Amino acid sequence: MIMNKSSQLITCLFAVVISACSVSKKAEVKPIFIGPTTQTCSNGVMQMECLLVKWTDKQLEWEFLYNQIEGFTYEKGFEYELLVETKTVQNPPADGSSVSYKLVREVSKKKIDQIADNSQNSLDWAGTYVGLLPCADCEGILTNITLKSDGSYQKTEVYNGKGEKMFIESGTFTWYDAGSKIRLNTNQMYQVGENQLIHLDQEGNKPTGDLALHNVLNKQTETPIASSPIENKKWILTQFQGSEIPYNATENFIVFDASTKQMSTKVGCNSISGTYQIVGELGLKFESMLSTLMACPNNNLEDEYTEALRTVDNFTTDGEFLHLNRARMIVASFKILK
Known part of the structure; x- marks a missing residue:
């Protein structure tokens, strides 16, 4: 079959496009720091144990790694510095990551003799917290926050004296400040204490003075305990x-x-x-x-x-x-x- 020049040109261009599309993105090698503990997390489909990682030694907060590092065997109680090869995954499954990781080299492995107790690993923090938070232009914000063990949360708010509308928010929270505080999607911060959440200011500091007594959400007990003779009847x-x-x-x-x-x-x-x-x-x-x-x-x-x-x-x-x-x-x- 004889092809004219126009047909040949189109065929060549088509071949170049196909060739370009078939080339995967070049792999990148980067450092990653692995923490000494894991934490239950959710990828939106199922719960699993996630590694806690940082991408630089300057990063303050640990974050979840939702997939495995090929060729790496994790041992709890050790902190690692690794070099990993990262690649973009084309058309990842719904429960999978869009990036794959492969071990290039283990730079260091340091044993942590004793993992310091903090709110994250020593308190039974999962549950529902309720309280009335201060409000600048209303009678108070009735706040209800439920923290789940997979790192997700749901928060409801009602502004007393400004109608009965309920504001609902959900998402995932992150731990920071050595596992003593959490940050919600909206950048609101709380210190996690024994059966309570303390609402922090925009810099992550605890309120002082009279506000300190009114910025607390108390954890609800699983078994109802009547403190008054009119309750639970x-x-x-x-x-x-x-x-x-x-x-x-x-x-x-x-x-x-x-x-x-x-x-x-x-x-x-x-x-x-x-x-x-x-x-x-x-x-x-x-x-x-x-x-x-x-x-x-x-x-x-x-x-x-x-x-x-x-x-x-x-x-x-x-x-x-x-x-x-x-x-x-x-x-x-x-x-x-x-």
């Missing part, structure tokens, strides 16, 4: 603002959850939830109340009930009956469900 509404309420354990009740400090209540078909604070022995305050929005036969009663709960500042109980009060006036009365 179901109370059935019997009277509201002087009017009798038909006894109905399904539709008219209130529950105080000691483990989360969450209140759930109902008077009709909508569910109402929020947080509560018990001050002293009998002081009580409801915050951040939210309600479902179903059309109910008696929505006016639900609205009045919700607004009345916002005014409650104390309670009285004899163990069988519970009264929620505003000063000395009874707002709502309940009977315990036995």
Whole structure:
């Protein structure tokens, strides 16, 4: 078959393009520093044990390495400096890395006689932390942070006094400062203590003065522990603002959850939830109340009930009956469900 010059030129160009596409990116050799411990992490598909690495000796924070180094055998309790060959992986699988690593040379291997205890390796830090953080232009930020052992977290915030909107954030957190502090995706920083998180300033320092007492999130216990006789019980509404309420354990009740400090209540078909604070022995305050929005036969009663709960500042109980009060006036009365 005879080809004209135009066809030959196109064929040559096509061959050059194919040739260029088939050439993989040139491998790069770089140093990597391996820490003496591993940590559970997640690649988005499954949990696994990740090496903790730094890419320079100046880097302050360890980071996860989500894949293996070909030809390298890791031994816990040692710090390594390696030279590795890195290559870009074309079309990596969903649970794989876009970069592969191959050992070129082991530069050093140093035994760490005793790994210093820190928050990361000595505390049971995974769990849920709740508290009311200071706010410059609102009544406080109701904050709930759940830290998971795979390095992921979820945070919710409600700005009290500025509506009932809940802000939700999730991602992965990193440890720094020798495993004593964590940094979230939004660059918010917390010091991890025994059953608490301390919110740090933009420089990563602990607050001082009065703020130090109000920047703490407390870890929620797995087993609810009632600190008040009204908690962890179901109370059935019997009277509201002087009017009798038909006894109905399904539709008219209130529950105080000691483990989360969450209140759930109902008077009709909508569910109402929020947080509560018990001050002293009998002081009580409801915050951040939210309600479902179903059309109910008696929505006016639900609205009045919700607004009345916002005014409650104390309670009285004899163990069988519970009264929620505003000063000395009874707002709502309940009977315990036995």
